[in-house]
Amino acid sequence: MIDDPAPITEHLAELRKRIFWIVLTMVVFAVAAFSYAEQIFLFLMDPAVQAIGEQGGKLQAIAPTETFFTYLKCALLAGFVLSLPVTFWQIWVFVAPGLYATERRAIVPFVVISSLLFIGGATFGYTQVFPLVFEFLSGFSSELVEQNWTMREAFSVTTRLFLAFGVAFELPVFVFFLSITGIMSARRMLSGTPYAVLAMFVVAAILTPPDFVSQVLLAIPMLILYLLGVAVAWMFEPRRRRIEAEAETDKRA
Numbered sequence: 001m002i003d004d005p006a007p008i009t010e011h012l013a014e015l016r017k018r019i020f021w022i023v024l025t026m027v028v029f030a031v032a033a034f035s036y037a038e039q040i041f042l043f044l045m046d047p048a049v050q051a052i053g054e055q056g057g058k059l060q061a062i063a064p065t066e067t068f069f070t071y072l073k074c075a076l077l078a079g080f081v082l083s084l085p086v087t088f089w090q091i092w093v094f095v096a097p098g099l100y101a102t103e104r105r106a107i108v109p110f111v112v113i114s115s116l117l118f119i120g121g122a123t124f125g126y127t128q129v130f131p132l133v134f135e136f137l138s139g140f141s142s143e144l145v146e147q148n149w150t151m152r153e154a155f156s157v158t159t160r161l162f163l164a165f166g167v168a169f170e171l172p173v174f175v176f177f178l179s180i181t182g183i184m185s186a187r188r189m190l191s192g193t194p195y196a197v198l199a200m201f202v203v204a205a206i207l208t209p210p211d212f213v214s215q216v217l218l219a220i221p222m223l224i225l226y227l228l229g230v231a232v233a234w235m236f237e238p239r240r241r242r243i244e245a246e247a248e249t250d251k252r253a
Helices: 008-044 046-053 066-082 084-098 107-140 151-168 171-180 186-191 193-207 212-252
Strands: none
Touching (some): 008 066, 008 084, 008 151, 046 151, 066 107, 107 171, 151 193, 151 212, 171 186, 186 212, 193 212
């Protein structure tokens, strides 16, 4: 690790540089994806269309610009997902100076695992949770109320769930970072599991629509992934303590 911390202005300049590359990559991919915005929209909205179609309803646009801006959001979402490897790479490069040399070499596994976890979370949500959520939400049709959702609102719910599950599946990486940076030990995180469970259900309630189904289906995988992250951190902690001891010995010598 670096003994002499850099000035805060240097950290801010480095952070600005990393954010610039992340945003630039996202914009480039979003521009490229805009040509396929309609296909992306149809793919993402398939669970919602299937659910509302069973009730005889359909998606509709009620504003002149609604279709255009919804497709634009589709392109931005695609740009965000496609730029994830670059985003994780930039994050690692930013935090790497605070790690030991052996830990800095883990950049490729970090980028690959982080990207796969996000994609895995989004895929799990899309295939397992979205149909249940939209089936639940479309079940309130009656003679008085006809289910015809606007494409903007339906896409908003889908995007919210998509990002929620993708980000939630990054929990093992976040927990591992807390451990290797020394912010919190694996033992302490394990003892704080009851508080983590409460926090996960609160976060799930905030990120998902106001239904119990999606909240539980997000919170339970988060708990499993949290414990998985703690287990991985537990295995790596002895190695980090050994590295710290060797670094301290070299410093004294």
